[in-house]
Amino acid sequence: MSEQDAIRWFKTQFGVAITAACRGTPYTLDMATAIAMQETYSDCWGPIYRTKPASEVLKLCVGDTLDAPKRSAFPTSKADLLAVPSGSSMFDVARQALIDVAQVNRTYARVAQNPDKFCHGYGIFQYDIQFFKTDPSFFLTRGWYDMAECIKRLIKELDAACGRAYGTRKSSLTDEEMMYVAIAYNHGSVRVGAGPQQGFKADDGRFYGENFQQYLALAHATPVDIHVPTDLGPIAGTGTIPPIPAGQQDLPTLVQSAMAISQAIAARQQPQQPGTAPAPTRQVDDFIKLLTILADKTTDGRLGQVNGALGQTIGNLLDGKKSAIGIIGTVLTTVLQQVGPHLDTAVPLFGNFEQLGQAALPVFLGTTAWGILGKLEKWLAPTR
Incomplete structure (x- = not known):
């Protein structure tokens, strides 16, 4: 099997997810493919992708066991890792990752004989420890183990690398610009314009930038027919979504229309079994009642016995205002009883404020009670 076969497998397995994740970014499936080839193809997934399912391949995409003095980034050694919170747990995971990949890679099998060695790179794009x-x-x-998590971190690190290379995120990248971003992704820094001989230098003398260029060109030459949906498609099921009534509507009517549309969509997504009745709408009805009360309208537009106790004219005049009048009046009369004796001499026009407050308080308390009973009447009124 050739490298082109490996690229074709990679694109077929992960092309849809990568292409969808790269929307709105300057990165492409071919760029991600070239990075995956450069980072883990030869050491990890290249020897096993033909015989193992993709889920198992992802688990074994670990590597990079170099430590100090060849490594300067954290952690430079086992002791460096153990010194941070949860470092011991991380070492156990990292050590096991090395043991796992050693089963399919002879080089790592030899490295694993050193009990202090562990993996530093994780995932098919090698997210660093x-x-x-x-x-x-x-x-x-x-x-x-999860390709979606690997892609998420790839894009995050490419954004950071693009910023280091060009000072800002670009809306698109040429092949040459992709190379410089890839070098910054690998090496942490890059000299834009200095050519591909930058980044990690392999034992064969080739640099990261050179290998990336080669794999990117090969990815361009290996198209794969993948289909990335542009939308979620139509809602499954059948049924008609009710229209919103034309013209200006009050709040309860609009909410009732919205709830009806929501129920119609839910019914289309979850078709009912033949012969079964629709789900109860009591909660919706209660919600509409509450909004109706807050809007000070009964469901049929007529005043009930409580609200119309003094006739329709007075009832309509006070409809929706009784509670407010009663509460405000009660507060004011209570205040008058406290400060009345001090106001009698200052404002003699109205006489004894204290006596006025005592006389008015029962009236306002009664108005408050009337308003509350009116609200209850509206709440308990049957809906149509």
Whole structure:
């Protein structure tokens, strides 16, 4: 099997997810493919992708066991890792990852004989363990098993690399610009314009930038027919969604229309069994009642016995105002009883304020009670 076959497999397995995630970014499926080829193809998934399912391949995409003096980023050694919170748990995960990949890679099998060695790179795009301090859950929960999590972090790190290379995020990238961003992704820094001989230098003398260029060109030459949906498609099921009534509507009517539409959509998404009745709408009816009360309208527009106790004319005049009048009046008369003796001499026009407050208080308390009973009457009124 050739590298082009591996690229075709990678695109077929992960092309839809990567393409969808790259929408709105300057990155492409071919760029992600080239990074995956450069980062983990030869050491991890290249020898096993033909015989193992993709889920198992992802689990074994770990590597990079270099430590100090060849490594300067955290952690430079086992002791460096153990010194941070949850470092011991992370070492256990990292050590087991090395043991796992050693089963399919002879080089890592030899490295694993050193009990202090562990993996530093995780996932098919090699998310580095230096991010354990800020993103511990990815490592401790073995997030590299999930391609979506790997893609999410790839894009995050490419954004950071693009910023380091060009000072800002670009709306699109040429192949050459992709190369410089990829070098910054790998090496942390890049000299834009200095060519591809930058980044990690392999044992064969080739640099990261050179290999990326080669894999990117090969990815361009290996198209795969994938279909990425542009929308979620129509709602499953049948049924008609009711229209919103034309013209200006009051709040309860609009809410009732919205609830009807919501119920229609839910019914289309979850078809009922033949012969069964629609779900009860008591909660919707109660909600409409509450809004009707707040809007000070009864469901049929007529005043009930409580609200119309003094006739329709007075009832309509006070409809929706009784509670407010009663509460405000009660507060004012209570205040008058307290400060009345001091106001009699200052404002003699109205006579004894204290006596006025005592006389008015029962009236306002009664008005408050009337208003509350009116609200209850509206609430208990049957809906049509």
